[in-house]
Amino acid sequence: MRTDFSKPAPPSNDKRWKMIDAAMRRYGHKPHALIETLHTVQSVFGYLDDDAFRYVAASLRVPLSKVYGVATFYHFFRLKPKGEHTCVVCTGTACYIKGANQIMKALEDELGLRAGETTPDNKVSLMTARCVGACGLAPVVVMDEEVVGQMTPDKVLERVQAWRES
Amino acid sequence: MTPDEIRVSAKKYRAERTKKKHHVCVCMAAGCLSAGSDVVKTALEENIEKEGLGDSCEVRGVGCLGLCSAGPLVSLDKERVLYQNVKPHHAGDIIKSLGKEPVKEIQCDLDQPFFISQKKVVLENSGRIDPERIEDYLAVGGYSALIEVLTNWTSSEVVDEVTQSGLRGRGGGGYPTGLKWSTVAKADGTEKYVVCNADEGDPGAFMDRCILESDPHRVIEGMTIASFAVGAKLGYVYVRAEYPLAIDRLRKAIQQAKKFDLLGANILGMPFSFDIEIRLGAGAFVCGEETALIASIEGKRGNPRPRPPYPAERGVRNQPTLINNVETYANIAPIIRHGAEWYSGMGTESSKGTKVFALAGQIKNTGLIEVPMGISLSEIIYEIGGGIPGGKKCKAVQTGGPSGGCIPEEHLNISVDYESLKSLGSIMGSGGMIVIDETANMVDVAQYFMEFCRSESCGKCVPCRVGTVQMHKLLEKISAGDATVDDLTLLIDLCDLVRNTSLCGLGQTAPNPVLSTLRFFRDEYAALLKPSSATAAADE
Numbered sequence A: 001m002r003t004d005f006s007k008p009a010p011p012s013n014d015k016r017w018k019m020i021d022a023a024m025r026r027y028g029h030k031p032h033a034l035i036e037t038l039h040t041v042q043s044v045f046g047y048l049d050d051d052a053f054r055y056v057a058a059s060l061r062v063p064l065s066k067v068y069g070v071a072t073f074y075h076f077f078r079l080k081p082k083g084e085h086t087c088v089v090c091t092g093t094a095c096y097i098k099g100a101n102q103i104m105k106a107l108e109d110e111l112g113l114r115a116g117e118t119t120p121d122n123k124v125s126l127m128t129a130r131c132v133g134a135c136g137l138a139p140v141v142v143m144d145e146e147v148v149g150q151m152t153p154d155k156v157l158e159r160v161q162a163w164r165e166s
Numbered sequence B: 001m002t003p004d005e006i007r008v009s010a011k012k013y014r015a016e017r018t019k020k021k022h023h024v025c026v027c028m029a030a031g032c033l034s035a036g037s038d039v040v041k042t043a044l045e046e047n048i049e050k051e052g053l054g055d056s057c058e059v060r061g062v063g064c065l066g067l068c069s070a071g072p073l074v075s076l077d078k079e080r081v082l083y084q085n086v087k088p089h090h091a092g093d094i095i096k097s098l099g100k101e102p103v104k105e106i107q108c109d110l111d112q113p114f115f116i117s118q119k120k121v122v123l124e125n126s127g128r129i130d131p132e133r134i135e136d137y138l139a140v141g142g143y144s145a146l147i148e149v150l151t152n153w154t155s156s157e158v159v160d161e162v163t164q165s166g167l168r169g170r171g172g173g174g175y176p177t178g179l180k181w182s183t184v185a186k187a188d189g190t191e192k193y194v195v196c197n198a199d200e201g202d203p204g205a206f207m208d209r210c211i212l213e214s215d216p217h218r219v220i221e222g223m224t225i226a227s228f229a230v231g232a233k234l235g236y237v238y239v240r241a242e243y244p245l246a247i248d249r250l251r252k253a254i255q256q257a258k259k260f261d262l263l264g265a266n267i268l269g270m271p272f273s274f275d276i277e278i279r280l281g282a283g284a285f286v287c288g289e290e291t292a293l294i295a296s297i298e299g300k301r302g303n304p305r306p307r308p309p310y311p312a313e314r315g316v317r318n319q320p321t322l323i324n325n326v327e328t329y330a331n332i333a334p335i336i337r338h339g340a341e342w343y344s345g346m347g348t349e350s351s352k353g354t355k356v357f358a359l360a361g362q363i364k365n366t367g368l369i370e371v372p373m374g375i376s377l378s379e380i381i382y383e384i385g386g387g388i389p390g391g392k393k394c395k396a397v398q399t400g401g402p403s404g405g406c407i408p409e410e411h412l413n414i415s416v417d418y419e420s421l422k423s424l425g426s427i428m429g430s431g432g433m434i435v436i437d438e439t440a441n442m443v444d445v446a447q448y449f450m451e452f453c454r455s456e457s458c459g460k461c462v463p464c465r466v467g468t469v470q471m472h473k474l475l476e477k478i479s480a481g482d483a484t485v486d487d488l489t490l491l492i493d494l495c496d497l498v499r500n501t502s503l504c505g506l507g508q509t510a511p512n513p514v515l516s517t518l519r520f521f522r523d524e525y526a527a528l529l530k531p532s533s534a535t536a537a538a539d540e
């Protein structure tokens, strides 16, 4: 068995790969750091792409298929870039009971999208989450990281329209 | 630091904490933050400065005050006054009124059942201390249980105390905590691990988030005592990535604890070391299941595996591993401080202590509550929760999330304990409690949960992977009015099959919402069925 692994070169000379390197170093480039590393890649680049998979796989010495398997197993990881704005509708039980479906439907109709998709002009991504932990304020929509409680279809559409016009 | 130095510091912090005449506490947990409590806090601080009251007043960011539906909440600690729905423009009036009559317009009645019927053990500091300051936790007696254990107790005495307290796991299963601890303590292994399950997968529950956001040191203290009892050196907190604020506060708390020698190598200068690492979940419900959680900690797909061997014997890296829920650990320090007898004095014969619930759905007071075990569901819903808004009637209460069931209104006088809830086909679960009013259709509710289980099934075993899809299809067919009684029979058969043959708890409990709605609301299913071809033929 080869033991003298040389460190692979980053996919590009983008400085941000240094942050990924630092994360992997923190865990001694051990295979068990895979999920933590993917979290770092996503928070730095916004999503995971083939280049990232290959680089992480080679650096942690995990088969590429495993990296892909892990990335697609967990809902939190995104394999496509996000739009300029994101609208995450909570579909947890409390929000469901308080009418999250109507909010989702209003957004789907307005944007012509399904959950997980982005408008062609790359302005708005529509996503869902299973409970963001603000059930007391249900129904909840997270608009660009801001948790907005007691949402209604009208209110959400108003904010999305403001995004599209800006 | 040595134990004595910590005690001296704690005394100093206590004096500092109570020095100022007025404490204005602003809730900085996720619920109130999203309602704008950070802006309110700044406004209060500005007004104190404007009035030149800096010497006598202090604004404090605190954890959850409970009544999330009325946020942002501001409490005057010493005066026992609570303000609700506070907007920045109220700040001036609040500050000017200090020491005088409170501002009536936004005052919240603290003598209503929501406040007086609760019993706070786990949440004793929530809303009182600043979760981002270890000094605050020390000032209210934090880490005194750990110091006591490390200086005067043996590890088996700790296990005995927890066993005698009668504490049972708060993650859903209700397994006796002391028994689990003693199994791990006795297990052979070169290295042992302590894991805190903060995955909180039940969509509609937020107890663990609130505990971590409001009082993170309590969980660290509980885990450290556990590691002393079972002989572990490393711990993991597995927390959902969807909870950034909780993660941030936990990180800060771990750093602070290390600075005070309450965590790390040679804790308090003694020959005992324990460290905690955080592992982020990534949005997979099945990772709340203990064997899947361990796989995830190891950087793998969260696939569960058959038990035995239980994690207590073979867990992280195949070593003996203690896994408990956040709230379970949060109970440990008070048990040590006040004794097992005190703890077991609360609750029922088989369910001791208190339980935290996240009240949500069609109920007036949504938020976080802690009640003694054995309280009736109706007291929670109608008194603490304030009943159903809009003059509607309560139809059912859902407990236990996707693994639980619906308890109909006529059974609400049931006592809240592990056994009683089970006897009605539901479970205690981790503490999500969702109130459903008369406008809801129960077949829809069952379909909602089945959709959840279908998409969360990890796919490893066939009954769960295929069964949840088929059960969901049948429920869709029933909802659409296309099903016959034969389809209903098939659905019931499938429930039985999936429950008995699935690999892990996810599949084994996935049929519960269907079975429990069928048990109490069968007429709603029946009303949607069309006559089967056989009966239709017979009619002709």
Ligand SMILES: Cc1cc2nc3c(=O)[nH]c(=O)nc-3n(C[C@H](O)[C@H](O)[C@H](O)COP(=O)(O)O)c2cc1C
Pocket (backbone or CB within 6 Å): B168, B169, B170, B171, B172, B173, B174, B175, B177, B197, B198, B199, B200, B201, B202, B285, B286, B287, B288, B289, B290, B291, B323, B324, B325, B326, B328, B430, B504, B505, B506
């Ligand atoms: C599908 C599934 C999901 C679970 N989710 C959680 C969870 O989110 N939080 C939790 O503490 N326990 C969860 N559990 C229970 C854990 O497997 C485990 O029993 C628990 O963490 C043990 O801690 P306790 O004894 O303190 O309750 C889940 C179990 C199953 C089968």
Ligand code: FES
Pocket (backbone or CB within 6 Å): A090, A091, A092, A093, A094, A095, A096, A130, A131, A132, A133, A134, A135, A136, A138, A139, A140, B203, B204, B205
């Ligand atoms: S169910 Fe939507 S925030 Fe919990």
